[in-house]
Amino acid sequence: MENTNLKERILEISGVNPRKCMKCGKCSATCPNYDEMEYHPHQFVDMVEKGNIEPLMASESLWTCLSCFACVERCPRSVEPAKLIEAVRLAVIRAQGGNHLKPQDIPDKLDDELPQQAIVSAFRKYSK
Amino acid sequence: MTYSYYPGCTLKTKAKDLDRYARASAAALGIELRELPDWQCCGGVYPMAKDEIATKLSSVRALIAARDAGTDLVTMCSACHNVLKQVNHDMAADENVAAKAANYMKLDEPYRGETKVIHFLELLRDEVGFDELKKRVVKPLTGVKIAPYYGCLLLRPGRVMGFDDPENPVVIENFIRALGATPVIWAMRNECCGGYATLEKKEIAEKKATAVADNALANGAQLMITACPLCLYNLTKNAQSGLPVKYFTELLAEALGVKEDA
Numbered sequence A: 001m002e003n004t005n006l007k008e009r010i011l012e013i014s015g016v017n018p019r020k021c022m023k024c025g026k027c028s029a030t031c032p033n034y035d036e037m038e039y040h041p042h043q044f045v046d047m048v049e050k051g052n053i054e055p056l057m058a059s060e061s062l063w064t065c066l067s068c069f070a071c072v073e074r075c076p077r078s079v080e081p082a083k084l085i086e087a088v089r090l091a092v093i094r095a096q097g098g099n100h101l102k103p104q105d106i107p108d109k110l111d112d113e114l115p116q117q118a119i120v121s122a123f124r125k126y127s128k
Numbered sequence B: 001m002t003y004s005y006y007p008g009c010t011l012k013t014k015a016k017d018l019d020r021y022a023r024a025s026a027a028a029l030g031i032e033l034r035e036l037p038d039w040q041c042c043g044g045v046y047p048m049a050k051d052e053i054a055t056k057l058s059s060v061r062a063l064i065a066a067r068d069a070g071t072d073l074v075t076m077c078s079a080c081h082n083v084l085k086q087v088n089h090d091m092a093a094d095e096n097v098a099a100k101a102a103n104y105m106k107l108d109e110p111y112r113g114e115t116k117v118i119h120f121l122e123l124l125r126d127e128v129g130f131d132e133l134k135k136r137v138v139k140p141l142t143g144v145k146i147a148p149y150y151g152c153l154l155l156r157p158g159r160v161m162g163f164d165d166p167e168n169p170v171v172i173e174n175f176i177r178a179l180g181a182t183p184v185i186w187a188m189r190n191e192c193c194g195g196y197a198t199l200e201k202k203e204i205a206e207k208k209a210t211a212v213a214d215n216a217l218a219n220g221a222q223l224m225i226t227a228c229p230l231c232l233y234n235l236t237k238n239a240q241s242g243l244p245v246k247y248f249t250e251l252l253a254e255a256l257g258v259k260e261d262a
C-alpha cells in the first residue's frame, strides 16, 4: 500500500534518498543484529521507497536496531539506511502516546553498575 | 598544552575510573584538561534526524564554549565523542541545523563547526606522539596481550569521525605498543557489542557481547580495553566470557606510574 504523505515525511526527517540504492544487500549482510530483525536495513530502504511504511512502523525492528552505523559506513552508495530506521522510529514515538520506553519501566531494569549512558540513550531513542 | 575537556554524565558516576585515570595521566604528561564549567549531557546517542534540533543543543553549547575558550575540545567517552563530533559536523555542513540552533540559542555570533573535537586517544597520538609517550612510560606492561576494542562509536561514520581507518584501525594497537604491551589483532574489534540493547532486550546485548569477548579470547587476549562505559558494562556484565575489560586510561596511568595517585 502506497502512503505518499508518510513517505514524504520519512524522507524529510531522514534526509535519505532511497533511490540511490542499488540493491546490493551489503547493509543487511553487515548488520550485527540481522538475526533479530524482522525487516532488515535493505528492506527499510526498499519499503520506504515504495511507500510501504505501515509494516515498518509496526515492526519490532525499530527497537532492535543497535544504532551502530555499520550499514551507514559500508553502503557503497551512501544511502545510510540507519537514518531511515531512525526516521520511522521517530514517526512512531512522536505521535501522541507513542513512547516505547516509559520512565516507570526503568527502576526494574536498573542494577548497580548500569551506566547512565544506557538510560539517557534509551530515552533518546525510544521516547519523546 | 591546554584543552577544554568534556567528561560527560557517565564519567561523573559509574565510569569515574575512565575520568580520574585520564586526569592523572594527562597531568603526568604535562597536558592541562580544563573541564568545561557548564557542560550538559550529550544524550548518549547521536540524533540522526534532520529535523532534530533541541536534542543537539547540549553538544552545541559545549562546542561553542570551547571555541570561546580558544581551545580544542577533548572527549574521553566514545559515545560523547561520537555525538559531539557528529553534531559539530552538522553545524558545519547543514545550514538548516546551524540556523535553527542559532535561533534557539539566540547566538550573537554564528557557530559553524569551528571547534576541533578530539578524542583523548587522538591527543596522545597526534599531540603527544606515541614515540614520546613510550619514553614517558615507567612501568611498561611487557608481555600482556591486550585486545583493543573500538566498537561502533569511535570510528563510524568514518567520513565524519576522521579518527582512523574505520575498517582497519591502528590507533589503539599503537597505543598498546607504546605502553610496552602486545596488541591482539582480532576480527570483532570494530563490531558493535549490542550495548544499546541492554535495556530494550537484554538477550540481544548478552549474545552480541559474548560473541565479541569470545572472539578476543580465542585470539589469545588476556585483557580488553575500551573507551566506552556502555561497552565495558556490556562486555563484563552481559557477556558470559569472563574476559577482564578495563578503560584504556587505567592502563595508561599504570604504565606512567601514576595509577596510585589517581
Ligand code: SF4
Binding pocket: A027, A030, A031, A032, A033, A034, A041, A064, A065, A066, A067, A068, A069, A070, A071, A072, A081, A082, A085
Ligand atoms: S545501525 Fe542498525 S540496521 Fe544499521 S547495521 Fe547497525 S544494527 Fe543494523
Ligand code: SF4
Binding pocket: A020, A021, A022, A023, A024, A025, A026, A027, A028, A041, A042, A045, A074, A075, A076, A077, A078, A079, A080, A081
Ligand atoms: S548497502 Fe546501500 S546500496 Fe546496498 S542494498 Fe543497502 S542501502 Fe542499498
